[in-house]
Amino acid sequence: QLDHGYALHTAATDCLSSVVSQDVPSLAERTKAVFYTSENDPANHADHHEGRHYSIPLEEVKAVFPHGLPHRFQQQIKTFNEACLMVRKPALELFAYLKSTNFAHPAVRYVIYGEKGTGKTMTLCHVVHYCATTFLLLTAHLWVKNCRELMQSSYNKERLDQPLQASSWLKNFKTSNERFLKEIKTQKKYVWGTRESTEEGRPLGEVVEQGLARVRNASDAVGVVLKEIKQQCHLGSFRLLVAVDGVNALWGRTTLKKEDKSPVSPEELTLVHNLRKMMMNDWSGGAVVTTLSQTGSVFKPSSAYLPQELLGKEGFDALDPFVPIPVPNYSPREFESCYRYYLDRKWLQHDK
Amino acid sequence: MAPVGAAVVAGSGPWAVLSRCCGRVAVPRLFGGAAYSSLPAASSGAGQQREASIRRRGRTPQFVRSHAPPRTERMSVDQDWSSVYPTAASFKPASVPLPIRMGYPVKRGVPPPKEGNLELIKIPNFLHLTPPAIKKHCAALKDFCTEWPSALDSDEKCEQHFPIEVETVDYISAGTSIRNPKARVVTLRVKLSNLNLDEHAKKKLIKLVGERYCKDTDILTITTDRCPLRRQNYDYGIHLLTVLYHESWKTEMWESEKTEEDMEEYIWENSCSQKNALDTLLRIKASENVSNVTKEELLASEVVKNYRNSVIALKNEGETENNMSQYKESVKKLLNIQTSP
Numbered sequence: 001q002l003d004h005g006y007a008l009h010t011a012a013t014d015c016l017s018s019v020v021s022q023d024v025p026s027l028a029e030r031t032k033a034v035f036y037t038s039e040n041d042p043a044n045h046a047d048h049h050e051g052r053h054y055s056i057p058l059e060e061v062k063a064v065f066p067h068g069l070p071h072r073f074q075q076q077i078k079t080f081n082e083a084c085l086m087v088r089k090p091a092l093e094l095f096a097y098l099k100s101t102n103f104a105h106p107a108v109r110y111v112i113y114g115e116k117g118t119g120k121t122m123t124l125c126h127v128v129h130y131c132a133t134t135f136l137l138l139t140a141h142l143w144v145k146n147c148r149e150l151m152q153s154s155y156n157k158e159r160l161d162q163p164l165q166a167s168s169w170l171k172n173f174k175t176s177n178e179r180f181l182k183e184i185k186t187q188k189k190y191v192w193g194t195r196e197s198t199e200e201g202r203p204l205g206e207v208v209e210q211g212l213a214r215v216r217n218a219s220d221a222v223g224v225v226l227k228e229i230k231q232q233c234h235l236g237s238f239r240l241l242v243a244v245d246g247v248n249a250l251w252g253r254t255t256l257k258k259e260d261k262s263p264v265s266p267e268e269l270t271l272v273h274n275l276r277k278m279m280m281n282d283w284s285g286g287a288v289v290t291t292l293s294q295t296g297s298v299f300k301p302s303s304a305y306l307p308q309e310l311l312g313k314e315g316f317d318a319l320d321p322f323v324p325i326p327v328p329n330y331s332p333r334e335f336e337s338c339y340r341y342y343l344d345r346k347w348l349q350h351d352k
Numbered sequence: 353m354a355p356v357g358a359a360v361v362a363g364s365g366p367w368a369v370l371s372r373c374c375g376r377v378a379v380p381r382l383f384g385g386a387a388y389s390s391l392p393a394a395s396s397g398a399g400q401q402r403e404a405s406i407r408r409r410g411r412t413p414q415f416v417r418s419h420a421p422p423r424t425e426r427m428s429v430d431q432d433w434s435s436v437y438p439t440a441a442s443f444k445p446a447s448v449p450l451p452i453r454m455g456y457p458v459k460r461g462v463p464p465p466k467e468g469n470l471e472l473i474k475i476p477n478f479l480h481l482t483p484p485a486i487k488k489h490c491a492a493l494k495d496f497c498t499e500w501p502s503a504l505d506s507d508e509k510c511e512q513h514f515p516i517e518v519e520t521v522d523y524i525s526a527g528t529s530i531r532n533p534k535a536r537v538v539t540l541r542v543k544l545s546n547l548n549l550d551e552h553a554k555k556k557l558i559k560l561v562g563e564r565y566c567k568d569t570d571i572l573t574i575t576t577d578r579c580p581l582r583r584q585n586y587d588y589g590i591h592l593l594t595v596l597y598h599e600s601w602k603t604e605m606w607e608s609e610k611t612e613e614d615m616e617e618y619i620w621e622n623s624c625s626q627k628n629a630l631d632t633l634l635r636i637k638a639s640e641n642v643s644n645v646t647k648e649e650l651l652a653s654e655v656v657k658n659y660r661n662s663v664i665a666l667k668n669e670g671e672t673e674n675n676m677s678q679y680k681e682s683v684k685k686l687l688n689i690q691t692s693p
Contacts, residue, residue, distance in 0.1 A: 097689055100689070101689075102688070104639040104640070105635070105636050105639055105687070105688070106632055106635045106636065106639075108687055108689060281628075281632060281635075282631075282635070284635075284639065306671040306676070307671070307676075308666065308667075308670075308671050309671070317623075317624035317625065317628070318624075320624065320625050320628050320629075320663070321625075321628060321629055321632065321659065321683045321686060321687065322683065323680055323683050323684060323687075323689065324676050324679065324680050324683075325680075326673070326676065
């Protein structure tokens with residue numbers, strides 16, 4: 001591994017020092033192999049791919065990550081017209097764990113943590129892409145933060161709904177998990193209003209449709225979907241991956257206020273309440289991968305990045321025992337690789 | 353003007369002395385009030401000359417003094433400093449032979465020098481308390497002291513025989529009365545390891561005294577000044593210590609309602625973490641169809657002990673990379689996660 005790094009370094013220095021017009025084809029190809037790999041299936045990523053970029057075809061991006069990618073990365077995709085992700089050690093570690101999970105055991109929870117800007121969300125996206133084909137996906141991103149409308153819950157008088165976010169989530173859920181929605185059947189009868197109800201044994205897609213059609217009941221539809229999936233997961237017909245970005249938002253304080261200006265605590269939000277139930281490891285047949293994020297959390301100092309600081313006592317007790325996965329900054333090798341990629345894309349320019 | 357000035361400057365010593373001692377007096381009065389000047393005969397002549405020079409320059413009272421070199425230039429390197437500053441005195445730039453600068457510098461300049469520097473005069477200085485001066489003080493006080501007991505030759509022996517340290521301060525000042533209200537303050541210091549306390553008593557005592565206990569040095573400090581006399585304060589301090597000691601040994605009925613928030617450190621038994629871990633393990637065992645494993649067996653197993661230690665370390669010591677990796681290993685072992693090769 002040492003010579004590899006050395007070769008990379010010499011290649012980089014050669015490239016920088018030589019005039020651009022000469023020697024370009026062979027050097028460029030050689031250097032491209034260093035930061036780029038053509039192995040586009042995350043299932044086959046292994047240690048020797050570490051530090052290299054692989055690209056995700058654009059149609060898959062729309063299908064797998066309808067709402068999940070960080071804003072900057074979305075801009076980058078638009079600029080470069082391709083989505084390139086670097087293969088890094090934390091992601092490879094997670095793949096190893098996920099490959100060897102025993103689906104009869106209760107779901108294991110993984111918490112990705114690290115300082116700001118080290119690539120936690122990107123690691124999560126990598127894992128989500130890996131699981132896209134094999135698992136049923138359930139992704140949730142930063143729900144609690146920006147909320148426009150709050151409504152009193154139709155199901156439970158003490159809770160509050162977030163209809164807009166619930167309906168957008170249902171839409172995204174539909175696009176990413178089309179085929180599963182037809183297979184899973186409801187196990188109970190759900191009554192939405194005086195005239196609408198979903199019978200037992202109907203495919204789950206109907207519940208999603210119902211939520212999309214009647215925005216008032218969207219949050220409850222989300223709750224129903226989550227409950228059904230959880231109950232049926234252990235039967236083994238499908239495997240569930242719950243991917244949550246910014247899981248520390250589920251515990252802690254919100255900036256939302258009720259009509260009488262009293263602060264809203266997260267339990268009072270229906271969506272948060274249902275998601276917390278998913279975080280428990282009382283179901284089996286899947287895994288829970290989460291990241292901590294300081295950027296979305298209010299009332300926490302900006303230097304906090306360790307799990308206990310961001311999750312708080314409640315969150316830690318709820319998630320315990322979990323496997324923490326630290327994400328460090330780029331190593332010198334990864335930095336070179338990223339830098340080479342940007343040079344190749346002509347994003348970084350020489351003076352010449 | 354110049355000749356007049358020259359005449360004054362070139363004057364001999366008494367001339368210079370005259371100008372200095374009359375310096376503070378306002379110029380017009382010099383020749384008006386003969387009572388001010390000490391040498392009336394000489395002063396009249398000088399006064400007229402000065403008056404002439406003043407009238408010529410306008411009314412600004414600028415005395416041209418002959419500057420004698422400051423005393424610092426005549427100081428030898430091995431002089432006796434305690435005679436220069438025998439008592440606390442303000443900073444005199446001509447008496448301190450140090451090239452000190454103090455103050456905020458102007459733009460692209462340096463801090464102002466010590467001559468006429470108000471900043472240096474304002475601040476307290478300890479020029480009168482140099483080590484040789486203190487040695488002399490000690491030598492003078494020695495005649496009033498008794499011998500230190502020879503059996504107490506180390507700190508540990510002192511602490512062993514006299515665990516409580518009582519601190520009082522005496523104040524001397526030159527004034528109309530020898531009393532000083534600050535002299536009634538009494539400070540008692542004792543190490544809790546020297547007191548006979550068990551776990552519960554120690555925790556209760558620390559909760560009772562609050563801020564007066566320092567965790568790093570294990571010292572309890574009681575400062576009393578509520579009584580008018582020092583003896584009364586000392587008695588009160590001892591009384592407080594006695595009361596604290598006896599109260600902390602008692603257990604009240606309401607102490608059984610102590611909740612998790614009141615605990616000083618994290619106890620793993622009966623905590624959420626233990627419940628979660630046990631639940632998870634039971635579920636794992638159930639899924640593998642292993643026959644009923646009892647809770648005690650689970651608790652006594654190696655993996656759970658490992659997990660317990662790592663959680664306690666995390667909560668009590670805060671999070672470090674070390675702690676987190678330990679926790680990670682223990683959780684992996686607990687949940688039986690293997691990485692495929």
